[in-house]
Amino acid sequence: MTLDLIIFLVLATIAVLAALAMLLSDNAxxxxxxxILNFAVVSVFYLMLNAPFIAMVQVTVYAGAIxxxxxxxxxxxxxxxxxxxxxxxxxxxxxxxxxxxxxxGVAAFAIVSRGSVSAPLPLSDQMISAFGSPFELGKLLFxxxxxxxxxxxxxxxxxxxxxxxxxxxxxxxxxPRRPTKT
Amino acid sequence: MELKTLIEVSIAAAIKSGIxxxxxxxxxxxxxxxxxxxxxxxxxxxxxxxxxxxxFFQPVADGIKLFxxxxxIPAEADRVLFILAPIITVIPxxxxxxVVPFGPAVDICLPATLSIPFEWGACYKVxxxxxxxxxxxxxxxxxxxxxxxxxxxxxxxSNNKYALLGGMRSSAQMVSYEISMGLAMVGPVLxxxxxxxxxxxxxxxxLWNVVTQPIGAIVFLLAILxxxxxxxxxxxxxxxxxxxxxxxxxxxxxxxLFFMAEYIKMVxxxxxxTALFFGGYLGPFLNDVPSWLAGILGVIYFSAKTIFFLFCxxxxxxxLPRLRYDQLMRFGWKVMLPLxxxxxAITAVFMAIAG
Numbered sequence: 001m002t003l004d005l006i007i008f009l010v011l012a013t014i015a016v017l018a019a020l021a022m023l024l025s026d027n028a029x030x031x032x033x034x035x036i037l038n039f040a041v042v043s044v045f046y047l048m049l050n051a052p053f054i055a056m057v058q059v060t061v062y063a064g065a066i067x068x069x070x071x072x073x074x075x076x077x078x079x080x081x082x083x084x085x086x087x088x089x090x091x092x093x094x095x096x097x098x099x100x101x102x103x104x105g106v107a108a109f110a111i112v113s114r115g116s117v118s119a120p121l122p123l124s125d126q127m128i129s130a131f132g133s134p135f136e137l138g139k140l141l142f143x144x145x146x147x148x149x150x151x152x153x154x155x156x157x158x159x160x161x162x163x164x165x166x167x168x169x170x171x172x173x174x175x176p177r178r179p180t181k182t
Numbered sequence: 183m184e185l186k187t188l189i190e191v192s193i194a195a196a197i198k199s200g201i202x203x204x205x206x207x208x209x210x211x212x213x214x215x216x217x218x219x220x221x222x223x224x225x226x227x228x229x230x231x232x233x234x235x236x237x238f239f240q241p242v243a244d245g246i247k248l249f250x251x252x253x254x255i256p257a258e259a260d261r262v263l264f265i266l267a268p269i270i271t272v273i274p275x276x277x278x279x280x281v282v283p284f285g286p287a288v289d290i291c292l293p294a295t296l297s298i299p300f301e302w303g304a305c306y307k308v309x310x311x312x313x314x315x316x317x318x319x320x321x322x323x324x325x326x327x328x329x330x331x332x333x334x335x336x337x338x339x340s341n342n343k344y345a346l347l348g349g350m351r352s353s354a355q356m357v358s359y360e361i362s363m364g365l366a367m368v369g370p371v372l373x374x375x376x377x378x379x380x381x382x383x384x385x386x387x388x389l390w391n392v393v394t395q396p397i398g399a400i401v402f403l404l405a406i407l408x409x410x411x412x413x414x415x416x417x418x419x420x421x422x423x424x425x426x427x428x429x430x431x432x433x434x435x436x437x438x439l440f441f442m443a444e445y446i447k448m449v450x451x452x453x454x455x456t457a458l459f460f461g462g463y464l465g466p467f468l469n470d471v472p473s474w475l476a477g478i479l480g481v482i483y484f485s486a487k488t489i490f491f492l493f494c495x496x497x498x499x500x501x502l503p504r505l506r507y508d509q510l511m512r513f514g515w516k517v518m519l520p521l522x523x524x525x526x527a528i529t530a531v532f533m534a535i536a537g
Contacts, residue, residue, distance in 0.1 A: 003188075029260075029263070029338065033263075033335075036331070052315060052316065052317045052320075053317055053320065055317075056317045056320035056321055056323075056324045057320065057324075059324035059325075059327070059328065060320065060323050060324040060327050063324075063327070063328065064323075064324060064326075064327025064328055064330070065327055065357065065360075068327070068330050068331070068334065068353055068357055069357075071331075071334055071335075071338075071353075072334070072350065072353055072354075075334070075338050075346065075349075075350070076350070133316055134316060134317055134320075134377055135316075135376075
């Protein structure tokens with residue numbers, strides 16, 4: 001138990017420091033990299049909680065795929081230009097603070113009320129070994145939670161098609177311009 | 183977990199990791215020589231033959247040369263990321279093989295003199311893999327997705343337009359082909375009913391996956407070529423267009439690290455292809471011989487298959503010209519992705535029929 005606690009404290013320190021560094025860093029590239037570090041540490045938390053599947057997905061999807069696209073965009077835009085915060089929208093900062101506080105409140109409420117669970121979760125070795133394994137997760141997704149699963153995949157499909165449609169429209173608009181250039 | 187077992191597990195893992203890294207570094211050194219020799223042979227040249235018999239000590243000479251080179255850092259480069267990028271490139275390459283089994287489990291009995299913290303003269307059943315986790319396939323995809331960062335950061339931090347273009351190309355290419363690679367890996371998972379590479383290997387006892395899923399195997403083999411940026415997909419370092427791509431500004435040992443990562447990745451993906459589609463360490467006589475001999479035989483079968491794929495990579499490099507970038511992207515999205523999906527669908531239907 002103490003060994004787990006020591007590892008947790010070390011990881012938690014790294015996670016918090018990475019999150020702070022992400023916020024305070026001048027350079028958008030560094031911010032993105034600190035966020036990746038944060039994601040990586042969170043995935044180690046999942047590993048410690050006996051959820052290897054979610055840990056690996058966290059690395060693949062967030063630290064891998066999504067952040068690569070972020071970096072891609074930041075590099076193409078030029079990271080140096082982003083050093084001065086844009087103040088075009090006057091109500092942006094107050095709104096951000098307000099929404100941040102709301103999120104904090106929700107998190108605090110969840111911790112204080114412990115969701116809907118009144119007693120601590122029943123922990124047995126059997127449940128821990130099966131919990132979060134890809135086999136159990138897949139079974140649950142395709143039986144109990146089939147409907148939400150299908151709806152989510154449908155939403156993702158819609159987003160993908162939307163992205164493709166957007167690029168197509170751009171091309172169609174560009175085409176008539178060509179004769180005027182020549 | 184009990185402290186004693188924890189110590190035992192950590193020591194076993196440390197020894198195995200040490201052996202694995204040693205083997206990978208040695209194979210990197212000799213892959214560079216093999217590449218030069220094989221390509222020279224295919225182009226009717228002689229290749230390196232000055233240092234030692236048949237150029238056998240050429241890697242040592244190359245290493246010493248690179249150590250003695252001056253290390254330049256461009257004035258406008260981002261120094262921290264410039265130094266960090268080669269390291270970020272090498273580590274995923276070294277880590278990715280941790281879940282691949284190289285042979286069947288062997289019984290190892292410790293000599294009675296070796297005591298702490300192991301039992302005197304105790305026997306252990308040691309699986310010949312650093313770790314056998316039930317999410318092995320996901321581990322491979324997650325490490326592969328991390329591997330992109332080194333190249334992207336190298337390209338950006340160099341503050342050189344060719345390097346940046348190389349980095350951009352590689353990130354787009356690797357992200358695109360990762361999808362086909364990941365989908366091609368679903369087939370073996372379906373057959374084995376598990377994401378552990380040990381289980382996937384054992385599921386091929388009767389028939390290798392390449393026989394039952396030829397499309398998946400071909401898609402996987404092509405996708406790994408693109409993942410390790412080898413010819414004909416070596417866009418990120420297309421000399422004619424980008425000087426040297428993402429490592430244009432690198433010199434000395436930092437350049438050597440990129441070089442090392444490329445060759446180690448070649449070994450790693452060949453080993454993964456072996457485990458997923460070509461029966462891994464399985465081969466004749468494995469069940470008829472004592473455990474220690476089966477272990478040795480398994481490692482020999484595994485290495486032989488891996489070396490065959492490495493040779494194919496060199497062969498392809500000596501044979502095929504580089505694709506154009508738009509051809510590469512079109513091929514990845516319009517040919518590889520549908521083929522990979524079709525392979526999954528066919529495999530799934532057959533698995534459903536077979537029950």
